[in-house]
Each structure stands twice: as structure tokens, then as C-alpha cells.
Amino acid sequence: MTACRYLFLSKTEVRAVVIGKHHSGKTSVINTILETRTEAEGDEDVKREGIIDGRRVSLVETPGWWKTFNLSDLSNLSKQQLVRMISLISPGPHVVLIVIQADSAFIDTDGRFLEDYVELLGPNVWTHTLVIFTRGDLMKPEDIEQNIQKDGSALKRLIEKCENKYQVFNNSNHHDRTQVKELFKKIEGIVQKNNGKHFDIDLKKVKEVNEQWEEIQTRAYSRKSRVQEKRSKVQEKACVHRLEEIRVVLLGWVLCGKSSAGNIILNRDEFAIGGKTGECTRRFGDVDGRKITVLDTPGWWKYFTSELNPDFIRSAILGSVSEFEKPPHAILLVIPADVAFLEEQKRITEQNISILGDDVWRHTIVLFTWGDRFKNISIEQHIESEGEALQWLIEKCRNRYHLFDNTDKNNRDQVTELLQKIDEMAAENSLFHLNT
Known part of the structure; x- marks a missing residue:
């Protein structure tokens, strides 16, 4: 032509x-x-x-x-x-x-x-x-x-x-x-x-990506089915009770959305957003007739090993559990849904979370934030496309994860479902005790 x-x-x-x-x-x-x-x-x-x-x-x-x-x-x-x-x-x-x-x-x-x-x-x-x-x-x-x-x-x-x-x-x-x-x-x-x-x-590249996408969709569907099946079994056999009081700790790297997640849970602006959290901050609220305590913590640097983070970060992580008169029901590990989670982030996250002891993973839920950034993509598709590091983390937390849309604060269903997942986790586990 x-x-x-x-x-x-x-x-x-x-x-x-x-x-x-x-x-x-x-x-x-x-x-x-x-x-x-x-x-x-x-x-x-x-x-x-x-x-x-x-x-x-x-x-x-x-x-x-x-x-x-x-x-x-x-x-x-x-x-x-x-x-x-x-x-x-x-x-x-x-x-x-x-x-x-x-x-x-x-x-x-x-x-x-x-x-x-x-x-x-x-x-x-x-x-x-x-x-x-x-x-x-x-x-x-x-x-x-x-x-x-x-x-x-x-x-x-x-x-x-x-x-x-x-x-x-x-x-x-x-x-x-x-x-x-x-x-x-x-x-x-x-x-x-x-x-x-x-x-x-580049038609060859498009073909490769489309084939990868088909595989991702298949694995994502399988993961979602396994999680739903597990939740059904827990609800059936573990005597899940609705906790009238729930205590949670928010952990994650700097600017991952911890404070925003805390505000969504409590349904009001209790935590300052837009900057780094400098110290542990505890806030209370009544959500769906439950007494909720949320502890926000200083974040670690995404690319620094735990040894290179300031001492107060390690102290804050250790102190996050002792802040409560009673142990927390859940550790919410906050990760943005639209960023890479590579081997480096896996290693750094494991180092920081493990400060609380090996048993902490049984009581941890991965809370993905900014789910609004992929309107027609499921969180399972993100997990499967991101690769082995993120999949390792999800498996380490026994396939417990949840997604928040930070822009839709009126969506209380996302909070109700998170609290239900904490109910189910508590039914499987005894309350978390610091083991360091």
C-alpha cells in the first residue's frame, strides 16, 4: 500500500x-x-x-x-x-x-x-x-x-x-x-x-501475553475455588463464632496504605494519611455492633533489610503486640495491589514479620489495598500473574488474603467480609502470643 x-x-x-x-x-x-x-x-x-x-x-x-x-x-x-x-x-x-x-x-x-x-x-x-x-x-x-x-x-x-x-x-x-x-x-x-x-x-509478544493470561485466569479460578472451599469447611467444622471484640495490628512498608485501611475499617478518619506513620497509634470504634481496636504502626522501608531500618521500626513491630492488654486477633499485612512484589520484598517482609516469631504467620491476613486500580481484574489474577514471591507469601499466610477498594469508603461489605475472615481465623487458632 x-x-x-x-x-x-x-x-x-x-x-x-x-x-x-x-x-x-x-x-x-x-x-x-x-x-x-x-x-x-x-x-x-x-x-x-x-x-x-x-x-x-x-x-x-x-x-x-x-x-x-x-x-x-x-x-x-x-x-x-x-x-x-x-x-x-x-x-x-x-x-x-x-x-x-x-x-x-x-x-x-x-x-x-x-x-x-x-x-x-x-x-x-x-x-x-x-x-x-x-x-x-x-x-x-x-x-x-x-x-x-x-x-x-x-x-x-x-x-x-x-x-x-x-x-x-x-x-x-x-x-x-x-x-x-x-x-x-x-x-x-x-x-x-x-x-x-x-x-x-508485536504479534508474537501479544500471542505470548494472551497465552500467559489464559493460564493466569485458570490458576486464579483454581485459587479462588480452593479458598472458598476452605472457608466453607472452617465455617462448617470449626464452630466459628462472631467475635464481639476484635483487635488488629496493621503492618507493612512505608506508604503501603496502612493508615487508609485503618480508616476504612473504623469508617472514619482516625489515622493521618499522606505521610509516614512515626509511632504506634491505637484507635477504637464500633463496627457492625463489634468493638474494634486498630493499631497502626510505622512502616519499614520497602528496599531495606530489617537490619538497615531504624531501631524504632523494630521496636514498634515488637511493641505492636504488647500495646494490647489482650493479644490481637489478627495481624493485617498491608500490601498495595498495583505494585511489584519481588524476591527482594519477600525477603524483607519475612525478616520484619518474623520479628514477632515463627507462629505469627498463622495469625496473619494479607490485606491488599488500592483494589480500585484494576476495575475488572480479580485479586487472584494479580497473585497468579505476579509470580512466586507473592504466591509464597499468600501460602505462608495459609491463603488468607483480602482486598480493599480505598476509594469506596461507603462499601462496608468489604469490611464486614474482612471481619468474618478474622472470625474464621480465630476459630482455627488460639489467640496470638508474642514468641520472641
């Missing part, structure tokens, strides 16, 4: 992949282009289509990420989802739109991560990329240009990787079609510069 023919197609059809971190404005960009309205990122319709100015436009929104330092921090599931989603616009996108907030800092770690993430699609992707700056109405055009041209800046390097192709969007003004027309014109230029070719999807 000639370049002219491909250019004609780019005037009648546009296929694009939209990439960006959480709250970067990906959904708003799609709304602006398609003149539609979807309220939140991560909606079920990851592929959206429309007819704009005589063009058939297909846009695929990929999963976002929170601030991370390198690609190894990202869960396997996130990487697999990117590859699977790009296959939704076969034979390939004309353009990969990288969405960045114009008024947000973009530092070296952001730039390195984004480059590595985009190259998951293939090393030749950059000739098909274009940066869209959202929230352009909050900054003067000359200020945006100044940020781009700043020598040695991460943003300048990214724009240069994209061959100086970018567009500023004012997403608050959906009626301004000029910015969309300018975008389509630049996409036509990208198609023409690539000799009329769209970005070729």
Missing part, C-alpha cells in the same frame, strides 16, 4: 493508544476528542470509538500508575495489560498519545520510568508518539514552552524522544474543537513521516 493511500486512511480513520499516570487526564483527553463524557479513569470501556469530522476514531485507554521510581516497581499485571490492550486496535495504532499534566512537576525519575514503560510496546515506538499536555488552561503557553526547552530537563528529553511532537489541551473547554483539529493534523504528519505506516504491533 502506498504512502498516499495510508495518508488517505489517516484522514478517514485514526487509531490511538492513550498512556499516562493516574489522574493525568487520559479520560478527559478521550472525552475532548470524542465530544463525550465519562466521569472517571479506569472505566470498563477501555476502547472507545466515534466519528469525528468524517473520521472513524478508535481510542484505547491503558491502565495508569502512581508515582514510581522504575519499571521494576510496576506489577506484572500492569505490564501485561498494556500489551493486551494495544491489541484491541489491530493492526496497530497510528499514534501513541502520552498524557502529562502541564502544571505538574516532571522530574528525572518520571522521565526514566515513562521511557521504559512506553518501550514495553517496542523500541521503534517513538516515531509514533506524541505528548499531550492536559490542564493547559492553568498555564500560559510561554511557561509550558519554557519548561520544555529547559536544558537537561526530563521533559525536554521526553519531547526530543517524541521528535518534538506535542499538543496542549484545555480539557475544561470541550467545545474548543481547534485543539482537536490541530491534533489530527499532527497525527497526519506522523503517519506521513512513517511512510504511511501505523505502528506494527
Whole structure:
């Protein structure tokens, strides 16, 4: 097919992949282009289509990420989802739109991560990329240009990787079609510069990922079935009683979501969030007619062995049990659901938890936080895709795990089910006693 023919197609059809971190404005960009309205990122319709100015436009929104330092921090599931989603616009996108907030800092770690993430699609992707700056109405055009041209800046390097192709969007003004027309014109230029070719999807890689995904789904279903079967047997044979009083300890690394989880359990903002917990903090509440005590603890550093953590971290972990007049019913080991859990995290987590003695694992439930970041993915699929380290941890805790959606604080069912799992665990075990 000639370049002219491909250019004609780019005037009648546009296929694009939209990439960006959480709250970067990906959904708003799609709304602006398609003149539609979807309220939140991560909606079920990851592929959206429309007819704009005589063009058939297909846009695929990929999963976002929170601030991370390198690609190894990202869960396997996130990487697999990117590859699977790009296959939704076969034979390939004309353009990969990288969405960045114009008024947000973009530092070296952001730039390195984004480059590595985009190259998951293939090393030749950059000739098909274009940066869209959202929230352009909050900054003067000359200020945006100044940020781009700043020598040695991460943003300048990214724009240069994209061959100086970018567009500023004012997403608050959906009626301004000029910015969309300018975008389509630049996409036509990208198609023409690539000799009329769209970005070729690595079909072999897509096939491998899809086959892996089928295996993951099978194993996830099997794990969920085993857990449900075990819970049924416990409920039937272990004389599970509804505990009128429950005492729990929250453990985990820094910024894993412990304090947020504590607030969800108690159904009010008792623990400060957004920073590091500096000391053990105990709070009380009445939940579903039960007296609940939650102890939040300082987190350990995710990449530091227990010996390298400050002494007060070890003291806090040891003291977390003695804080109670009676021993706690459960240790809730808090882990974000959207990050990698590698062999390094397995080793560090085991070191810190084992401070409480070998018997602690019988009384531990893994509490995954930020479950809202994968709307249509089960926690079992995450466990099976992440690999041996996380699976080891789940088995170590006797397949006891639970998932919280931190954004849906009105969802009390997730708390009720967690308390039921603690009831079941207590029926299997005697109360935990410190053994160090």
C-alpha cells in the first residue's frame, strides 16, 4: 500500500493508544476528542470509538500508575495489560498519545520510568508518539514552552524522544474543537513521516501475553475455588463464632496504605494519611455492633533489610503486640495491589514479620489495598500473574488474603467480609502470643 493511500486512511480513520499516570487526564483527553463524557479513569470501556469530522476514531485507554521510581516497581499485571490492550486496535495504532499534566512537576525519575514503560510496546515506538499536555488552561503557553526547552530537563528529553511532537489541551473547554483539529493534523504528519505506516504491533509478544493470561485466569479460578472451599469447611467444622471484640495490628512498608485501611475499617478518619506513620497509634470504634481496636504502626522501608531500618521500626513491630492488654486477633499485612512484589520484598517482609516469631504467620491476613486500580481484574489474577514471591507469601499466610477498594469508603461489605475472615481465623487458632 502506498504512502498516499495510508495518508488517505489517516484522514478517514485514526487509531490511538492513550498512556499516562493516574489522574493525568487520559479520560478527559478521550472525552475532548470524542465530544463525550465519562466521569472517571479506569472505566470498563477501555476502547472507545466515534466519528469525528468524517473520521472513524478508535481510542484505547491503558491502565495508569502512581508515582514510581522504575519499571521494576510496576506489577506484572500492569505490564501485561498494556500489551493486551494495544491489541484491541489491530493492526496497530497510528499514534501513541502520552498524557502529562502541564502544571505538574516532571522530574528525572518520571522521565526514566515513562521511557521504559512506553518501550514495553517496542523500541521503534517513538516515531509514533506524541505528548499531550492536559490542564493547559492553568498555564500560559510561554511557561509550558519554557519548561520544555529547559536544558537537561526530563521533559525536554521526553519531547526530543517524541521528535518534538506535542499538543496542549484545555480539557475544561470541550467545545474548543481547534485543539482537536490541530491534533489530527499532527497525527497526519506522523503517519506521513512513517511512510504511511501505523505502528506494527508485536504479534508474537501479544500471542505470548494472551497465552500467559489464559493460564493466569485458570490458576486464579483454581485459587479462588480452593479458598472458598476452605472457608466453607472452617465455617462448617470449626464452630466459628462472631467475635464481639476484635483487635488488629496493621503492618507493612512505608506508604503501603496502612493508615487508609485503618480508616476504612473504623469508617472514619482516625489515622493521618499522606505521610509516614512515626509511632504506634491505637484507635477504637464500633463496627457492625463489634468493638474494634486498630493499631497502626510505622512502616519499614520497602528496599531495606530489617537490619538497615531504624531501631524504632523494630521496636514498634515488637511493641505492636504488647500495646494490647489482650493479644490481637489478627495481624493485617498491608500490601498495595498495583505494585511489584519481588524476591527482594519477600525477603524483607519475612525478616520484619518474623520479628514477632515463627507462629505469627498463622495469625496473619494479607490485606491488599488500592483494589480500585484494576476495575475488572480479580485479586487472584494479580497473585497468579505476579509470580512466586507473592504466591509464597499468600501460602505462608495459609491463603488468607483480602482486598480493599480505598476509594469506596461507603462499601462496608468489604469490611464486614474482612471481619468474618478474622472470625474464621480465630476459630482455627488460639489467640496470638508474642514468641520472641
